[in-house]
């Protein structure tokens with residue numbers, strides 16, 4: 001029987017103790033004496049969020065397939081346990097062995113959103129690993145970061161020994177081999193990192209310095225070690241079919257956000273929406289073969305017992321083998337009453353037909369993501385969704401019996417005007433009108449329900465909008481207020497509900513997203529002052545953040561509200577995500593001209609990702 | 624056809640709550656490839672019924688649930704199939720086909736037997752064992768019981784069918800019917816209250832030994848007799 005790191009008294013006291021006990025179905029147990037590398041994989045947020053992340057499941061499965069490695073999981077203790085651990089001096093532990101993280105060889109942290117940065121410090125702190133890389137000794141684990149936020153790792157560069165840039169499937173084996181080699185030769189941390197920097201995709205932040213101009217922009221990066229690479233290219237899985245995919249994902253005891261089998265059908269996206277970072281980072285789009293997905297689906301359902309399966313990708317409708325895969329799932333899942341969930345499908349006759357088969361029409365709602373209210377602004381952001389298509393989709397849906405529609409928009413997009421915002425209310429109103437035109441009075445069971453949600457736009461690195469200024473908090477709130485007023489002036493306003501997000505958090509997210517090394521001290525300061533779980537609005541403390549910036553003499557507006565010059569060197573320019581800066585700049589100009597760029601299947605726009613020689617770049621196009 | 628399953632719960636999984644244990648078995652049944660029956664309708668669910676919820680932190684070797692199956696090989700095969708998909712801390716102990724008119728697990732529960740151990744933080748008076756016997760020898764034990772609707776005065780004595788000292792622990796057999804259920808910690812709290820002993824946080828470790836139904840002749844027998 002495993003012995004838990006926490007006493008019964010503590011576990012009885014905290015909320016959801018099952019977060020901390022491990023031992024779930026398919027959790028991997030090994031003998032620690034029989035492995036050579038112990039790897040703690042961390043998602044720096046609460047268990048229910050971390051357990052829902054596919055990327056970690058893939059890496060957990062892959063690392064545990066290596067016989068010489070035992071990969072375990074660790075998440076942020078929730079605020080109640082956090083307090084107890086600090087008070088009673090209990091070190092953070094991994095779920096499987098319940099051993100302290102400090103005893104591990106590696107602590108891998110996946111960094112999915114900027115607002116988890118203080119939770120990274122929480123995890124290090126509770127593990128008793130020095131927060132700053134330069135203060136760590138030979139007994140501390142190597143702290144390695146991965147995930148989308150590492151495409152601008154500079155704001156958190158002081159806290160990591162190493163960043164892995166790109167998809168995790170490719171280079172862990174060589175990294176771990178190198179680690180074993182160094183250990184066998186008695187080489188220390190620094191020597192290991194020095195050698196690791198030679199492995200493609202590895203970035204050792206402490207080997208570089210940065211010089212700034214008087215205006216605060218970057219003058220140049222200065223390598224501090226001989227022979228280290230100037231740029232680091234992202235790692236990418238060329239063949240996404242013949243690769244690692246977990247057949248036995250861990251099944252949590254408690255309800256988590258993603259309580260289902262997740263089938264990642266493809267990586268990347270052909271669309272090239274100009275606000276979307278994922279759409280650029282994961283280029284080129286690569287499809288998994290339907291045959292592989294079918295067998296994964298069967299295996300994973302059998303091994304987990306989940307009652308739901310979900311397809312995952314940035315834009316599932318673009319997956320070329322979708323009809324074949326869906327037919328298979330509908331046929332096979334129906335027997336065992338497994339639900340199929342289909343996020344990110346474009347609403348059209350095909351998808352409505354499929355959804356009609358797999359969902360309860362009366363209960364489910366349809367989702368459109370026009371992102372902007374007017375066609376003009378949709379052209380600016382290259383979102384190829386027209387009003388005509390939306391209204392036609394809505395008409396078909398209403399005929400099919402749906403009466404709930406969700407719409408997602410962004411406020412504060414570059415070049416947004418008052419008219420664009422008015423377009424949001426207008427579009428909602430038109431959709432409601434379509435309902436009343438389509439569904440005859442006698443067939444109506446209650447009113448149509450339209451829910452419009454707006455998020456505030458955050459410009460991200462490696463997107464065409466990386467040059468754009470971000471709105472201030474006040475501008476954001478004005479826009480949200482205007483959206484609300486406008487929606488309530490619509491004829492069908494009673495059928496429309498409006499939600500908007502917090503503005504403070506979006507501004508801070510914008511600062512981190514395009515920040516540089518000078519933010520490390522601010523994040524550290526904010527953490528020391530008590531900031532944690534910033535992604536949770538009930539724990540987000542804007543005052544503390546503002547005071548942390550002030551105490552460090554750093555102006556957040558420098559990072560968010562400023563329009564950047566076209567020749568400015570960005571903190572993340574030393575990374576090569578495949579897409580060139582020239583392409584992004586070209587797209588920035590096209591945005592200003594309101595010009596649409598066709599998707600990768602229609603036409604190659606020479607973004608740079610063709611050098612990977614895979615995926616859509618290698619497809620033959622008609623014409 | 625209805626099948627009753629008996630299982631145990633011990634070790635770290637004692638921190639998994641009752642609802643989550645239900646979800647755990649819903650998934651386990653699928654993993655085991657058992658041909659369970661589903662309800663009709665657009666969102667069908669497995670036809671399953673759990674006997675009596677076990678509080679978080681308690682262990683047990685006498686948990687039960689019933690399920691309706693569409694097809695079935697034999698008891699031993701199902702025991703084996705379920706056994707193969709369990710986690711550490713949950714063992715399937717017995718599988719039994721139910722007779723036609725047999726009531727469902729939840730409705731059948733009449734009593735439960737527990738073993739209560741004490742935490743080191745609880746300073747027991749030297750003569751606590753004798754005191755427990757005289758506590759149980761009272762003709763009435765008037766107490767106020769908290770219910771969903773508020774408070775109710777009851778005679779606790781009527782709900783305790785057996786109470787005795789076993790080494791360092793206390794054995795008790797108490798009413799576990801759906802409306803009249805008595806929690807073992809309530810009995811212990813009442814006892815120590817009468818004794819005037821201050822209780823620390825989490826003073827007891829509670830283990831359920833068995834869950835009983837009442838046979839027609841009035842005898843208490845395990846849910847799988």
Ligand code: SF4
Nearest residue numbers: 600604605607610617
């Ligand atoms: S190189 Fe062309 S086809 Fe390939 S991802 Fe870039 S734009 Fe698309």
